[in-house]
Amino acid sequence: MGNAQSHTSEPFTENGEEKYAKFDDNWFGQGVSRYAYQGRKKPVNSWWFQRGERCAVKLYKEGHIARMREDAWKADHRASSKAQEMAVAFNFKNDLVDIERIEFLIPIISKVKTFASHKQRGGDPFPKTIRGAHDGDAARADVMVPEGATVAIERFLPGRYVHFLSNSAYVNPDEDTLVPEAFSHFTYHESNGEILVTDLQGVQNPKSYMFTDPAVHSMEQHGKTLGWYGPTDLGVYGQSAETIALEYILRNELTTLHGVPDA
Numbered sequence: 622m623g624n625a626q627s628h629t630s631e632p633f634t635e636n637g638e639e640k641y642a643k644f645d646d647n648w649f650g651q652g653v654s655r656y657a658y659q660g661r662k663k664p665v666n667s668w669w670f671q672r673g674e675r676c677a678v679k680l681y682k683e684g685h686i687a688r689m690r691e692d693a694w695k696a697d698h699r700a701s702s703k704a705q706e707m708a709v710a711f712n713f714k715n716d717l718v719d720i721e722r723i724e725f726l727i728p729i730i731s732k733v734k735t736f737a738s739h740k741q742r743g744g745d746p747f748p749k750t751i752r753g754a755h756d757g758d759a760a761r762a763d764v765m766v767p768e769g770a771t772v773a774i775e776r777f778l779p780g781r782y783v784h785f786l787s788n789s790a791y792v793n794p795d796e797d798t799l800v801p802e803a804f805s806h807f808t809y810h811e812s813n814g815e816i817l818v819t820d821l822q823g824v825q826n827p828k829s830y831m832f833t834d835p836a837v838h839s840m841e842q843h844g845k846t847l848g849w850y851g852p853t854d855l856g857v858y859g860q861s862a863e864t865i866a867l868e869y870i871l872r873n874e875l876t877t878l879h880g881v882p883d884a
Contacts, residue, residue, distance in 0.1 A: 626738045626746060628658070628766050630678065630731040630774060632665050639665045642774045644678040646737045646762070647752040652834075654693060654852070655679040656765075659777065675777035677833075679728070680770055694730050694771050696851035697834075701727045703850065704818045704835040707808040714807075722829040723804055728773035737762040778831055780824040788820040788836040788853050800830065815840050820853060 630642040644660025651657060658680065663673035681693050708723040715722075738746040753760035785793050785801040792802060801821040808818040820836035836853035848854050 624740050626735055626740055628737050629735045630772055631734045633729050633731045642678050655681050677775055677777050679773040700835055700837045700850040701725055703837055707818050710811055711804050711807050724831055726775045726833045728775040731772050733768050733770045736766045778824045784822040786821040
């Protein structure tokens with residue numbers, strides 16, 4: 622007889638408590654740089670039957686990491702942190718207005734501890750066969766989720782996931798809101814043109830937006846180079862194109878947002 626081992630992360634500390642993430646065998650979505658898995662964060666000393674808190678575990682692809690000149694997660698973490706800094710300023714300036722608040726998830730960074738495997742009594746575990754790099758493909762778990770690979774762990778966002786604004790100023794025509802566009806426009810003026818937060822995606826709640834994986838276009842200042850906020854940082858080229866597009870959009874719509882300059 623035997624049993625099964627799931628993908629798990631190395632322990633990390635959250636709110637003073639040591640936890641780890643246990644996540645599904647197969648990814649549910651992927652982008653250019655990462656595979657996304659559903660999972661749960663659990664205290665290290667929890668009982669096996671305790672379910673834990675739902676989370677998303679985003680595994681960095683080896684090819685993407687090889688192209689980066691530093692650990693890939695550092696640029697992503699900078700982008701999320703800068704976006705949240707701008708969100709705090711936006712919320713403060715709109716505190717007296719009936720406008721949804723904005724928040725960005727900032728991931729916890731860890732490493733893969735174990736990959737999904739079958740464990741036989743008296744024998745070595747062997748990797749499960751799981752979803753490969755593309756739909757319809759199959760691969761060994763130790764190939765798709767190698768031990769030591771970097772993962773970003775963040776709160777799972779329940780609800781309807783929407784891509785409101787791309788990093789090239791494409792606005793989702795199916796969404797009847799200008800708050801994401803106004804926020805992006807705000808970040809450019811609030812930072813005196815140094816950055817523009819874009820690629821806004823996540824879940825809209827009755828009183829707030831919860832975004833994840835933002836892109837930040839930055840100026841090449843203060844020793845920073847093109848791509849300081851990752852491969853989606855298109856620098857002044859991205860800023861120029863998107864700022865023009867956003868100002869056109871906002872000029873043709875009424876907005877009562879405080880802190881958003883007239884276009």
